[in-house]
Amino acid sequence: MLSPCVTDDDYEAFRAVRIAVEPGERCPTVAELRASGSRDLLLLIASKDGVVVGSGVGGRAETAGRGFAIPRVLPEHRRQGVGSALLRALAEHCAGLGLLVLVAGAGDEGSLAFAEHFGFVEVDREIEQLRTVGREELLSPVPAGVDVVTLSDQPELWAACFETFGKEALADFALYTPLDISAEEWNNSWRGDVVFLAVHDGEVIGCAGLSLDTDKPGRAENALTAVRRDWRGQGIASHLKRRTLQWAAANDLVEIYTWTQAGNAPMRRLNEQLGYVAGRTGISLSRPLPLDS
Numbered sequence: 001m002l003s004p005c006v007t008d009d010d011y012e013a014f015r016a017v018r019i020a021v022e023p024g025e026r027c028p029t030v031a032e033l034r035a036s037g038s039r040d041l042l043l044l045i046a047s048k049d050g051v052v053v054g055s056g057v058g059g060r061a062e063t064a065g066r067g068f069a070i071p072r073v074l075p076e077h078r079r080q081g082v083g084s085a086l087l088r089a090l091a092e093h094c095a096g097l098g099l100l101v102l103v104a105g106a107g108d109e110g111s112l113a114f115a116e117h118f119g120f121v122e123v124d125r126e127i128e129q130l131r132t133v134g135r136e137e138l139l140s141p142v143p144a145g146v147d148v149v150t151l152s153d154q155p156e157l158w159a160a161c162f163e164t165f166g167k168e169a170l171a172d173f174a175l176y177t178p179l180d181i182s183a184e185e186w187n188n189s190w191r192g193d194v195v196f197l198a199v200h201d202g203e204v205i206g207c208a209g210l211s212l213d214t215d216k217p218g219r220a221e222n223a224l225t226a227v228r229r230d231w232r233g234q235g236i237a238s239h240l241k242r243r244t245l246q247w248a249a250a251n252d253l254v255e256i257y258t259w260t261q262a263g264n265a266p267m268r269r270l271n272e273q274l275g276y277v278a279g280r281t282g283i284s285l286s287r288p289l290p291l292d293s
Contacts, residue, residue, distance in 0.1 A: 058090030067094025128279035174263030192223025
């Protein structure tokens with residue numbers, strides 16, 4: 001039986017499946033899940049004989065004109081039609097939003113085979129990079145006239161920088177198709193829990209941050225790292241990322257991870273220079289809607 005998430009218990013059941021299926025990924029809190037409805041999201045839980053066996057989420061993707069579907073099934077309940085039922089329900093929801101393309105992801109041979117069975121084909125890849133937190137030193141200076149502040153000290157800067165910084169940063173993502181992010185989504189979903197901003201003449205010219213994992217307090221995911229085009233090549237990104245590493249060390253974090261697009265070689269190189277090592281590979285897949293197989 002499939003049912004939408006309504007109560008806090010539903011959302012916690014959704015989270016429990018995601019954490020079990022993707023233990024290496026930060027899972028949004030119940031409050032974050034409840035606040036994520038701007039993309040016409042549908043969150044489902046799958047139950048069998050009163051026991052939750054899977055969950056799924058789908059809606060408008062952050063890439064223009066596309067929907068996304070992520071079905072998840074606990075390992076002991078796979079190959080029983082649960083994943084197929086979730087995928088079909090999520091695809092139907094996306095088709096009902098008027099979307100013509102459905103995207104999905106695969107991180108292992110089993111999920112890839114499942115997606116290919118339904119006609120998905122590979123369109124992109126991203127690489128996980130991990131960093132063990134140790135004794136951190138701030139080695140790179142910033143250019144003259146550039147100040148580094150925390151978003152918590154000047155929260156008004158984030159919304160103010162969408163037009164002058166955010167749109168450019170989003171346009172430069174090395175994706176197979178452009179991102180489509182509104183100002184509201186930038187303000188609500190794209191800021192990390194801890195964010196360092198490079199500021200020149202009152203304008204944001206760079207950012208780097210961390211999104212903390214409330215289920216694994218020693219772990220965090222890198223939030224957006226970006227530098228305005230006219231300030232690149234001056235060590236600002238390296239400086240800001242080192243700031244996040246210093247903060248992590250001072251606040252008892254033990255590991256940071258990030259996902260970097262396969263086409264973003266400069267950021268992968270920067271991460272490697274900062275001590276990140278390669279982890280898993282994620283495969284992005286796509287197929288037309290409606291789902292007819």
